[in-house]
Amino acid sequence: MMKQSKSVNDNTKKKSLNPKDWELATLEVIANQGVSAVAVETIAKVLGVTKGSFYWHFTNRKDLIVAALKRWRKEDNKVISKRVLSVSDPYERLKTWFLLSSEPFQSHLIYATLLADRQHSYVSKVLKEVTIERLNHLQQCYQDIGYTETQAKQQSLLAYSVYVGYLHMTKTLHGQFKHDDNIDQYVQHVAGQLIHPPESISINLNTVESE
Amino acid sequence: MMKQSKSVNDNTKKKSLNPKDWELATLEVIANQGVSAVAVETIAKVLGVTKGSFYWHFTNRKDLIVAALKRWRKEDNKVISKRVLSVSDPYERLKTWFLLSSEPFQSHLIYATLLADRQHSYVSKVLKEVTIERLNHLQQCYQDIGYTETQAKQQSLLAYSVYVGYLHMTKTLHGQFKHDDNIDQYVQHVAGQLIHPPESISINLNTVESE
DNA sequence: CATTTTCCATACGGTTGCGTATTGACATTC
DNA sequence: GAATGTCAATACGCAACCGTATGGAAAATG
Numbered sequence: 001m002m003k004q005s006k007s008v009n010d011n012t013k014k015k016s017l018n019p020k021d022w023e024l025a026t027l028e029v030i031a032n033q034g035v036s037a038v039a040v041e042t043i044a045k046v047l048g049v050t051k052g053s054f055y056w057h058f059t060n061r062k063d064l065i066v067a068a069l070k071r072w073r074k075e076d077n078k079v080i081s082k083r084v085l086s087v088s089d090p091y092e093r094l095k096t097w098f099l100l101s102s103e104p105f106q107s108h109l110i111y112a113t114l115l116a117d118r119q120h121s122y123v124s125k126v127l128k129e130v131t132i133e134r135l136n137h138l139q140q141c142y143q144d145i146g147y148t149e150t151q152a153k154q155q156s157l158l159a160y161s162v163y164v165g166y167l168h169m170t171k172t173l174h175g176q177f178k179h180d181d182n183i184d185q186y187v188q189h190v191a192g193q194l195i196h197p198p199e200s201i202s203i204n205l206n207t208v209e210s211e
Numbered sequence: 212m213m214k215q216s217k218s219v220n221d222n223t224k225k226k227s228l229n230p231k232d233w234e235l236a237t238l239e240v241i242a243n244q245g246v247s248a249v250a251v252e253t254i255a256k257v258l259g260v261t262k263g264s265f266y267w268h269f270t271n272r273k274d275l276i277v278a279a280l281k282r283w284r285k286e287d288n289k290v291i292s293k294r295v296l297s298v299s300d301p302y303e304r305l306k307t308w309f310l311l312s313s314e315p316f317q318s319h320l321i322y323a324t325l326l327a328d329r330q331h332s333y334v335s336k337v338l339k340e341v342t343i344e345r346l347n348h349l350q351q352c353y354q355d356i357g358y359t360e361t362q363a364k365q366q367s368l369l370a371y372s373v374y375v376g377y378l379h380m381t382k383t384l385h386g387q388f389k390h391d392d393n394i395d396q397y398v399q400h401v402a403g404q405l406i407h408p409p410e411s412i413s414i415n416l417n418t419v420e421s422e
Numbered sequence: 423c424a425t426t427t428t429c430c431a432t433a434c435g436g437t438t439g440c441g442t443a444t445t446g447a448c449a450t451t452c
Numbered sequence: 453g454a455a456t457g458t459c460a461a462t463a464c465g466c467a468a469c470c471g472t473a474t475g476g477a478a479a480a481t482g
Binding site: 015016039040041042051055059060061 | 468469470471472478479
Binding site for chain 2: 438439440441442448449
């Protein structure tokens, strides 16, 4: 019952694997290469064992992926609860969310790759649930600062689209998801554009409409 | 030399296939299932032939995908040139771009799936080029309406992120990419948020900073 | 210390999909 | 109309993976 070693090729403390080891290694693959790249024998090799081990812990490949995604979702919720939902002021809460979105967490990479491999029903199911959950969080924030339900719905969709788009853009342009000063500046810019009282929406709209 | 039939299972007018037929069928697969789902024999079946035909027109699978993406990019540029770049007023040009982004073109689906399958170098290469090209377009628009280069860079990245994010969001939430009244309304909302004179940026920023 | 449980290695069968080799039908050209 | 070129069917080898079957080593259990 004493299994805490996280490193992959560490046979100093651990003699046998448990499902958690497989799930973490799987999430690593999903984050970098997507769900379709999850191959039992490949991950087994990473863990220093063979297939025989895998099929003792899991019934099949799908079982592994579902378990890994479940773990991902749980961990992700934990972070959001601790760092975002705990902020009482809605403006600050929104800003915190934007800042968190720009940090190079593995969780973000996983979310981004899931958007790709959503052909599989068990992936799209999780993805949809997580997305709706997060949209509701954002919508609530915007309603807290005075947006109507309709306004808040649209604004949260916009804000969340920025998040999703940003994940892809960074990987597309820089090949990876890293954090630097430019990004901090960009996050400030985005926050300035997307976090403001509801009144300024109609002002901006009129500005454009009258053009 | 008389080959213009586009329909897939139409053996009334066409007796033999050409590379274009294969490329179009491939783009259809990429749009709906991603690059990794491109299988020679499967597409052959769709076209009503076998592999034997394929390896006469193309050297291998990668060759097919590269050719298909090249065609996609060419067609896409044609549409953007005709419908967006031709608009002289920068505000209207931006708005046109947003409206175009919401239309259910196959081209958008392809772009979205490419974001997924960018493990392959020949995919990420095209993807990066296209993305940079489009970002430059947007940046120029924003500079045309008075943004500084830095502001325009950030704002175009923001706007383009919204586009990319939106593509994924609709597929994630609705399972497909369709056009309805809600979307029109949303596009109006987005345009109102992201298209405005440069001055209002600092105003909004101050609003948030002072909170 | 004997036995059971835990965890894994090895070997096998089955499927999918790529690419090649060979042959053939049909049209074009000389 | 014989030779050549175009396009496609068929058969094959090969590699990657999945999942199963089976046996074995080490640890826990009695």
